[in-house]
């Protein structure tokens with residue numbers, strides 16, 4: 001019997017050499033006359049170990065990493081394919097503390113299965129949720145999602161069930177489901193990992209959404225920075241359709257659902273849902289005024305569900321296991337789990353899915369292993385480029401939507417970017433304004449002009465020119481942007497700026513206030 | 517034994533030579549004047565996507581995938597097909613960072629400027645890229661080999677700093693690794 005060896009196809013793993021490793025293993029096995037089956041799985045999310053090679057044994061899967069193509073002959077010499085020891089070995093994958101402590105619900109298959117194998121997907125609980133949904137009417141599906149407490153994972157944390165209910169009750173035969181796969185927030189990659197590592201999960205979630213609200217067509221709006229995810233999704237959609245999970249008769253229900261991937265074109269603002277609709281319609285990605293809500297008048301003027309990849313990918317399990325199962329994870333009004341993405345200067349960057357309520361300190365130290373540089377972690381940007389910089393003094397606040405909002409921060413899409421004590425917070429604040437200027441859709445003056453002025457004012461502060469006057473100017477500029485912007489790009493770009501100023505004034509040449 | 521997938525770009529560092537690229541953007545270099553070849557590609561892209569709702573972005577992608585950029589002669593063809601004004605089409609092309617209105621070099625190298633990469637030496641990499649190539653963002657080296665572009669996150673933040681070359685993403689890119697990658701790209705014979 002052939003030995004199953006896993007080498008990820010995840011673009012992060014490929015980015016550090018997994019393709020060469022897979023080739024080297026295949027070639028070496030051939031030369032040695034060893035019968036192997038090479039499976040190209042998703043990533044387990046332990047990126048410091050990528051390329052992570054796993055070998056299937058009776059006891060479970062053994063992990064080796066980070067493996068280079070040059071290591072491959074020595075691994076075979078050590079008999080790694082038969083459970084032999086090697087310096088790159090980490091024992092059973094499931095026992096690696098980074099993984100063992102997680103609560104993987106949405107990511108339960110990622111890294112384990114062959115992403116494009118329908119047989120694998122079904123063997124690991126795939127399509128159970130959809131098969132449940134097929135037996136329910138729209139209102140019952142919506143109720144299940146509402147009762148689960150699921151809130152949007154794209155940033156705004158709006159209850160998913162309530163949004164679906166609006167679309168369900170909106171009039172008209174033509175409705176759409178749009179998946180927001182723009183994942184523009186820096187420091188985030190969970191959408192990408194899922195789309196590359198378990199694409200059927202997203203397809204299943206979207207199909208359930210379609211059945212729930214009565215939509216027969218879905219679009220995945222994918223950022224153009226994700227070419228690998230694009231190819232994986234396209235193949236997965238074709239296979240799912242061929243197998244009858246998509247198409248004119250979804251899972252024998254007699255109802256149709258078609259799915260299509262559309263590529264964005266490098267505009268951060270197109271992650272904002274109404275700009276995304278404009279883009280899908282073939283226009284410039286300019287934010288629309290609301291109302292009308294997209295749930296009433298969305299894509300091509302029709303009622304439209306728009307959800308983030310993580311929101312939709314949570315749905316199959318909610319249907320399969322029931323709302324209460326999901327709802328029991330988490331704290332307060334933050335139910336379920338969030339796939340946190342550990343990025344920046346960390347020893348163990350990667351994906352950690354945990355129930356809400358975990359703290360930044362636990363994530364950074366217990367999972368992230370502290371900084372990669374070995375220096376103290378000074379600040380963490382939580383929730384993407386519009387998220388606040390959180391200082392060490394706030395590392396023990398539980399990650400809960402309300403607790404974060406109360407301290408002027410946001411969890412957003414769950415990205416954490418850690419900086420060590422060499423970080424220059426004034427430069428990062430300047431970058432936040434520069435990013436806003438680059439990506440502004442241009443509709444509102446405070447965002448379009450204010451961000452450029454923000455860069456200039458911060459430059460003057462850094463240069464020490466009329467510092468007090470310029471600080472006052474920056475403050476009022478931030479207020480204008482906060483209050484006078486149509487969407488969160490202009491409306492939240494002041495968060496990283498103001499948090500950097502508040503917590504790290506010395507970087508702006510201001511003496512820190514010592515009394516605490 | 518099954519081996520789906522293709523080798524990653526870093527094979528460059530091990531063996532330079534023929535590269536496993538699907539989207540080598542070399543068809544277009546150095547011929548800014550319209551050509552039959554280009555017009556044919558434009559018409560093919562427009563006809564393929566015309567029936568789709570919201571066809572404009574798919575059309576523009578198809579044109580850029582085929583030619584490496586969106587040449588000016590594409591605008592009237594698209595405008596006619598979609599029954600929109602040239603100004604409207606031009607407005608869309610210019611809105612999106614992804615679409616190029618000038619021909620790029622044989623390879624497009626994008627360097628991530630976003631926060632996670634900054635936390636891992638990305639700023640030094642940006643400076644190194646510009647200095648070693650002798651160009652600024654959105655410029656092409658005089659030998660026509662490489663165009664340099666900024667990008668804001670490649671979703672590879674757990675392997676920062678990250679760059680993209682064509683359709684390959686590369687992670688943990690030190691300045692030395694950047695040089696090896698560029699060297700490999702330069703050695704490649706233009707088609």
Ligand SMILES: Cc1cc2nc3c(=O)[nH]c(=O)nc-3n(C[C@H](O)[C@H](O)[C@H](O)COP(=O)(O)O)c2cc1C
Nearest residue numbers: 152153154180182183184271272273307308311488
């Ligand atoms: C500037 C801006 C960028 C955004 N980018 C994204 C994004 O990349 N992905 C995403 O899912 N939501 C993004 N959002 C949030 C969306 O507007 C919207 O709230 C979300 O897609 C709704 O899905 P959810 O309820 O499942 O989170 C962005 C919002 C703004 C203002």
Ligand code: SF4
Nearest residue numbers: 441443444447487490
């Ligand atoms: S805040 Fe900025 S990005 Fe948002 S609508 Fe206004 S101009 Fe556009």
Ligand code: FES
Nearest residue numbers: 628630633670673
């Ligand atoms: S911040 Fe550079 S890849 Fe995400």
